[in-house]
Amino acid sequence: MLASLHKHLLNDYQQDFPLSPTPFLDIAEQLGVTEGEVLAAFQVLAEQQMISRIGPVIAPNAIGNSALVAMAVPEQDLAHVAALVSAYPEVNHNYERENRFNLWFVLIASDQAHLQRVISDIETQTGYKTMLLPMLADYFINLGFELNLND
Amino acid sequence: MDALDYRLIAAVQAGLPLTARPYAAIAAQLDMDEQDVIVRLGRLKTEGLIRRWGVVVKHRQLGYRANAMIVMDIPDDQVAEMGLRVSQHSFVNLCYRRPRQGEVWPYNLYCMIHGKNRETVLQQWADLQQSCGLEACRHEILFSRRCFKQRGAIYKAPVIEPLEFSHG
Numbered sequence: 001m002l003a004s005l006h007k008h009l010l011n012d013y014q015q016d017f018p019l020s021p022t023p024f025l026d027i028a029e030q031l032g033v034t035e036g037e038v039l040a041a042f043q044v045l046a047e048q049q050m051i052s053r054i055g056p057v058i059a060p061n062a063i064g065n066s067a068l069v070a071m072a073v074p075e076q077d078l079a080h081v082a083a084l085v086s087a088y089p090e091v092n093h094n095y096e097r098e099n100r101f102n103l104w105f106v107l108i109a110s111d112q113a114h115l116q117r118v119i120s121d122i123e124t125q126t127g128y129k130t131m132l133l134p135m136l137a138d139y140f141i142n143l144g145f146e147l148n149l150n151d
Numbered sequence: 152m153d154a155l156d157y158r159l160i161a162a163v164q165a166g167l168p169l170t171a172r173p174y175a176a177i178a179a180q181l182d183m184d185e186q187d188v189i190v191r192l193g194r195l196k197t198e199g200l201i202r203r204w205g206v207v208v209k210h211r212q213l214g215y216r217a218n219a220m221i222v223m224d225i226p227d228d229q230v231a232e233m234g235l236r237v238s239q240h241s242f243v244n245l246c247y248r249r250p251r252q253g254e255v256w257p258y259n260l261y262c263m264i265h266g267k268n269r270e271t272v273l274q275q276w277a278d279l280q281q282s283c284g285l286e287a288c289r290h291e292i293l294f295s296r297r298c299f300k301q302r303g304a305i306y307k308a309p310v311i312e313p314l315e316f317s318h319g
Contacts, residue, residue, distance in 0.1 A: 009206065010206060010208055010213070013205045013206045014203065014206050014207070014208070015203050015204075015205055016203075016204065016205060017167075017204050017205035019189050019196075019204065020189065021172060021175065021185060021189070022171060022172065023167075023173065023174075024169075024173075025171065039169055039170070042169050043169055046169065048212070049212045051206055051207060051208050052166070052207045052209050052301075053164075053166025053207050054167045054169075054173075054205065054206050055164060055165065055166040055204070056160065056163060056192075056195075056204055057201070057203045057204075057207060058202060059199055059200055059201070062199070062200045070256075082297075083299070085299070086299045091300060092301065093300065094298075094299040094300035094301075095218075095295045095297070096295065096296040096297040097294065097295050097296065098295075099291060099293045104293070105299075133249040133250065133252075134249065134250065135247045135248070135249060136248040138246075138248075139235050139237065139238040139246040139248070140238050140244075140246050147208065147210075147213060147215075
């Protein structure tokens with residue numbers, strides 16, 4: 001069970017983490033605790049893998065070139081293909097999904113040519129075709145992830 | 152954006168150190184001034200390159216294990232308006248337009264719903280269908296099973312070689 005302080009830290013600072021010389025002290029003052037308590041709580045959240053970082057989420061395609069990629073892989077080959085795909089540093093968010101297209105990952109490259117190179121390489125390495133789904137428009141407004149931590 | 156902006160992004164992408172003066176620590180790495188780091192990050196955020204600056208949570212670890220990507224086939228002349236409508240819902244985490252792939256994959260609008268369980272997510276989808284008039288819309292719901300890889304942004308500097316961000 002998370003303490004109230006941890007819940008506040010998870011929910012309240014996804015958008016606007018303080019850009020000041022002493023952000024943890026600012027948060028402490030807002031929440032009525034000490035700076036040491038805030039730092040210790042973030043340490044716990046990081047150690048328990050509840051947060052990946054305090055840092056930037058970069059706008060899609062603002063730097064480099066990215067695309068969502070899907071593959072249809074027979075079940076018996078999936079773990080092997082997924083491991084091959086995950087090994088690329090350009091790949092992240094590699095998920096199995098319930099569909100005939102069962103492997104979904106995001107590829108980020110420095111430019112279009114780099115992206116194509118990695119795609120061709122993945123197809124050669126795995127022996128399966130990819131479906132390349134670049135973003136055409138981004139409609140997302142509600143940034144961050146609103147957590148219900150009360151149950 | 153200048154070269155220093157890229158170096159700064161590269162330095163902060165793995166996250167701020169958990170110390171009392173984290174921006175000073177980043178500044179020291181880059182031989183910059185603490186105030187310059189803060190001002191630049193603020194500017195990159197205002198300009199929109201940094202889409203948000205803050206705590207990035209791991210939803211699976213926090214009990215949000217039902218993660219559905221819903222793909223929809225929306226008439227091309229309505230997709231922009233529908234994208235905006237869908238993304239207004241608080242439970243929608245992402246909403247993108249992507250190219251159709253013929254009849255193999257005829258979908259052009261994608262949204263993501265993260266929930267604590269499948270039932271909640273399906274209920275939210277039903278609500279979304281109703282409020283956006285999507286009952287007759289051809290769609291597929293792709294719940295996630297295994298997570299093979301998930302990690303934070305990696306952008307190299309000064310040669311810009313970005314290796315991750317949010318969702319393609």
